[in-house]
Amino acid sequence: MIEELRAHCKELLAAGRVDCIYGLEDCDGACVPRFFTTAAELDRLVLAGKQRLFFTCRPADRNLVALQQAQRPGVRIGIVVRGCDERALLELAKLRQLSLEGVEVIGVACNRSQAEACRCARPYPREPVLGEKVEGVAEDPALTRFRRMRPEERLAFWHHHLGKCIKCYGCRNACPLCFCRECQMERELFVTPGALPPDFPLFHFVHMMHLADRCADCGACEDACPMDIPLRLLKTTMREAVEALFGYRPGSDPAHRSPFADISRGEATHG
Amino acid sequence: MASISTLSVCPYCGAGCGLDLQVHDGRLVGVRPVPSHPVSQGKLCIKGWNANEFVSSPERLTVPLIRRNGTLQPATWDEAVSLVAARLKAAGPARVAALSSAKCTNEENYLMQKLVRSVLGSNNVDHCARL
Amino acid sequence: MSFEPKIVAFLCNWCSYTGADLAGTSRMHYPPNVVSIRVNCSGRVSPLMVMSALSKGADAVLISGCHIGDCHYVTGNWQTEKRVPLLKKGLEALGVDPRRVRLEWVSASEGARFVEVVQDFIAEIERLGPNPIKGASHDRRAACSL
Numbered sequence: 001m002i003e004e005l006r007a008h009c010k011e012l013l014a015a016g017r018v019d020c021i022y023g024l025e026d027c028d029g030a031c032v033p034r035f036f037t038t039a040a041e042l043d044r045l046v047l048a049g050k051q052r053l054f055f056t057c058r059p060a061d062r063n064l065v066a067l068q069q070a071q072r073p074g075v076r077i078g079i080v081v082r083g084c085d086e087r088a089l090l091e092l093a094k095l096r097q098l099s100l101e102g103v104e105v106i107g108v109a110c111n112r113s114q115a116e117a118c119r120c121a122r123p124y125p126r127e128p129v130l131g132e133k134v135e136g137v138a139e140d141p142a143l144t145r146f147r148r149m150r151p152e153e154r155l156a157f158w159h160h161h162l163g164k165c166i167k168c169y170g171c172r173n174a175c176p177l178c179f180c181r182e183c184q185m186e187r188e189l190f191v192t193p194g195a196l197p198p199d200f201p202l203f204h205f206v207h208m209m210h211l212a213d214r215c216a217d218c219g220a221c222e223d224a225c226p227m228d229i230p231l232r233l234l235k236t237t238m239r240e241a242v243e244a245l246f247g248y249r250p251g252s253d254p255a256h257r258s259p260f261a262d263i264s265r266g267e268a269t270h271g
Numbered sequence: 272m273a274s275i276s277t278l279s280v281c282p283y284c285g286a287g288c289g290l291d292l293q294v295h296d297g298r299l300v301g302v303r304p305v306p307s308h309p310v311s312q313g314k315l316c317i318k319g320w321n322a323n324e325f326v327s328s329p330e331r332l333t334v335p336l337i338r339r340n341g342t343l344q345p346a347t348w349d350e351a352v353s354l355v356a357a358r359l360k361a362a363g364p365a366r367v368a369a370l371s372s373a374k375c376t377n378e379e380n381y382l383m384q385k386l387v388r389s390v391l392g393s394n395n396v397d398h399c400a401r402l
Numbered sequence: 403m404s405f406e407p408k409i410v411a412f413l414c415n416w417c418s419y420t421g422a423d424l425a426g427t428s429r430m431h432y433p434p435n436v437v438s439i440r441v442n443c444s445g446r447v448s449p450l451m452v453m454s455a456l457s458k459g460a461d462a463v464l465i466s467g468c469h470i471g472d473c474h475y476v477t478g479n480w481q482t483e484k485r486v487p488l489l490k491k492g493l494e495a496l497g498v499d500p501r502r503v504r505l506e507w508v509s510a511s512e513g514a515r516f517v518e519v520v521q522d523f524i525a526e527i528e529r530l531g532p533n534p535i536k537g538a539s540h541d542r543r544a545a546c547s548l
């Protein structure tokens with residue numbers, strides 16, 4: 001399938017439909033994000049589960065696509081996206097962190113074993129150009145166990161896991177949807193400076209609340225955590241709450257804005 | 272298109288975590304972990320995540336500085352090197368020490384300890400990571 | 403020694419705080435368990451403030467604002483109405499009882515209602531017991547004054 005993908009991208013470039021392709025490159029065994037401008041470069045295009053396309057460069061405070069778009073107004077970029085990448089892309093566009101103008105979405109659906117490796121519920125973009133949509137993981141067994149816990153068990157669970165946190169901010173830095181210049185997870189008012197483990201549970205509560213309506217379910221947070229904290233359980237729970245309360249699913253519709261993105265009353269339930 | 276990744280190793284401690292340095296238009300704009308790295312496996316500590324910051328820090332020295340009358344003042348390389356060499360020679364091995372840095376390359380750190388041990392004849396060399 | 407709940411109440415200036423004040427000037431008695439924080443609108447209350455209170459000494463948090471449609475800033479309490487249910491889900495996910503956060507609309511003339519709300523809330527928190535995360539924060543500054 002990778003050969004088909006490379007061929008497709010080369011065609012787009014040759015036909016002049018895009019100025020470059022944004023995807024992942026095999027760089028001496030490591031997989032890194034790259035803007036490809038020639039067919040020869042595209043021979044190193046790969047798809048890899050644990051590497052994501054969207055993230056905010058700090059302290060530049062922008063993602064790479066935005067940097068390109070700022071430097072070259074009107075540039076046309078073909079972006080190779082899997083399901084999670086597309087969800088992040090659409091949310092970032094809605095939140096004005098990059099523009100969809102000039103972006104050609106090259107959707108690639110993941111196969112079943114890739115979906116299982118990422119414990120992904122939706123391993124496909126909306127309209128994949130390559131690959132067949134397969135059913136995602138119906139429910140992560142870790143989530144099932146978590147749901148069954150009684151409140152005291154849950155509290156003890158989080159006390160144990162969040163107590164391991166070394167405050168590396170990897171979860172925040174790796175997240176495609178985290179781009180705030182002034183991050184509330186760094187705010188002294190809420191998070192005591194220099195204290196480890198960070199204030200329980202406020203430190204992680206900031207992240208789960210702020211991502212509730214924008215999480216792309218890519219798992220980057222959990223992959224970046226050196227202490228194996230099951231962060232995805234928190235994010236998934238919040239995402240499900242947003243869907244149940246407001247009928248909103250991040251990354252599913254470029255026109256549907258988050259209920260928290262505007263001041264209208266919305267359809268929230270009270271209490 | 273001016274956006275490239277350069278793979279490197281974090282300079283801050285002996286673990287040697289993999290870094291993917293994001294370079295855009297000749298400037299270092301960010302750091303990513305490297306998921307396939309055998310040591311770091313896609314994770315970084317807070318120092319690694321911010322390893323790029325010192326490169327463009329406004330506090331970086333751009334010229335040698337010599338302390339004159341209690342304040343640090345810009346000087347030429349010739350002035351600075353001559354002064355340092357003269358004072359090191361005058362002090363002798365028992366009275367010199369050198370402190371190196373995690374923000375230097377391994378090669379620079381090697382040169383520092385070689386200078387102190389072989390040239391100046393002293394054992395007094397250390398590194399900021401030990402503080 | 404029986405458990406005395408400590409409740410932090412974020413009260414909107416235009417309606418709820420005034421309503422609470424009316425309870426006071428009308429000499430209506432209510433228990434002293436509530437620490438009031440006047441905010442200019444209930445929509446100003448961030449979930450982070452609520453969690454902050456809960457991890458720095460509070461057993462429960464009351465958020466009170468104008469009735470829907472009466473917000474002094476027109477749309478402020480709509481934001482509160484959206485945020486609080488999500489905030490409670492967050493608490494639940496962490497194992498903290500969501501009943502420890504309550505949202506009530508109290509108008510400036512509802513002094514009696516304010517008293518009822520407070521008494522009912524205190525009774526519920528007495529039943530729930532002390533908040534297991536109230537001492538969790540490293541920040542000890544607030545705990546001594548609560």
